[in-house]
Amino acid sequence: MPYSNLNDFVDDSRPFIYLWDDNFLCYKNWKALLQELIDRGKPFQFRQGLDERVLDDERAEMLCKAPYHGDFIFAFDQWKDCELIKRKLKIWKRHCPTKTTKFYLFCGYELTADDDEKLFTDVYFLFCRIQILMSFGCLGYVMRHADYINHRLGNIYTQVARWCNQPQFYKKMSFEEFVFRNQSYQEEHSSSKKICKSLATYKEFKDTFADKWGQIEPLFKMKYESTINPVNWEG
Template sequence: MSRIAVIDADLIGRKKHRFPNLACMKLSGYHKRCEDEVVLKTDYEGLEDFDKVYLSKVFTDTFIPEGILEKTNVSYGGTGFFYDKAPKLPEEVEHHMPDYHLYDEWVQGKLDAGAKRNEYRFYLDYSIGFLTRGCFRKCQFCVNRNYDRVCIHSPLPEFMDPEQKKICLLDDNFLGHPEWMRMLKELKDTGKPFQFRQGLDERLLDEEKCRELFSCRYDDVYTFAFDDIKDAEMIEKRLILARNYTDAPLRFYCFCGFDRGGVWGEEFWADDIFGLFKRIEILMKYKCLPYVMRFERYAESPFRGMYISIARWANQPGLFKKKSLREFAELNGIGSACYRYMDNFERQYPQAAYFYDLKYEAVSRGGERI
């Protein structure tokens, strides 16, 4: 029997951690089946006491202490280290049932300290996995840009634990696989609520997909992506179609701060912000919610504060539905950094005033911007 340490680096290095590391859970499940002793390490002390240490991270900016990766008993992987070139897990690990109890002690500690259970629901209530992997879109910024198609990855029973109440799918582009309907029916037949955590491809919606998808026992909010204002006409047509089938809340990831032309000049930064504003207006029109996601180089922008302010406003649904962006700035206070960022941007680009005053309820009703 070997002593195995599993380290979820994001668990240690980030302020908030609301989602388990699937690779860590699979490694734990595999080694427990081999009758090894497995420990979830929440620090980097005493690693020499273990026969093998597995270190994984999802986010590229998660800090790893100096010297850890050079230890002879440490193996590391994940998109946080290798982005789109992350090595695959061994087949016997990749297709092993995840250990849904790996985080139990850590989660219980958080709950005992007063945390709300809902914040840790993905550790407690969900079976998590991929039915498919890959995407054919080849977006420059995406970790899946090296794929050219969507492939079957795992059968549902491989990662669905009967004891877990719900299912969370991490598929990259589920609707892009020809067998989407068969797999969707299998999900429905479980009777369990389920969700696609990474979002679905709105551009692939048609009558059949809308009818099947929006009749599911869906968990949380249907999530899609609206990453480029150039797709506005196509996205709007799909939104009209979707609204024929559901009044349910729809959320769209809105990626920004990435220059597809590779120039990263001041003209790009202003255009990018206005492109984001236009996408948000379209989503308001169809009672959809934006979720602003910023590429890391947004921090280089002369309008860095605008990206932060827009995201803080748009990513709080309760506030977004009630307040315009201008009202949000005023709520922060005339002396606040948010107000100053927006005031300076409006002075430089007076046309921003139109978007500052957009209000969710008014736009969704087709009414005045008040």
């Protein structure tokens, strides 16, 4: 059993229990600890992205029946895990089809000032991960490593995060629509004739990768409402 008991750190005067262990589901005694949390009856939440790669029916069923507070948060850090993530999402959505589920999307790591190819590839596969999440009705949350600022086009990550990390935008418009909405908002609410930062970044990215634009443009135009596909977990 764990070094610390739940009773050692739970403050009964507070409404929720927050846990910061992202490897909880990998722990050999996860079931006993999760049952202890459930039996306590106080709403709880894992604040770090849980490892969905180890999810199975037993773990999914227990989590979904628990007095859980807020969004379920997992991590989808690497594109190489895409097939495994999709298999685990089928399990998760069968047990928990309606509860909001969010995935942290790590990006921008080891980006250097002159590596255009790495930036394009990283942004491209970031959107590929978002596409999978949308198809399963899940939210994304872009987590930028500090290295993203090393590249002159690093602001593209900021703009993607501004769109993806806000569900009211993520669910209602494509990334491209979000960019142009920023420009129209500026024109409607100020006398500035300049191109807004969001659109300027988008245009610079497009110009820099004109030869690759056909690969990524459909992803920039992708919309949640036309990408979500319940057949992914109901079939």
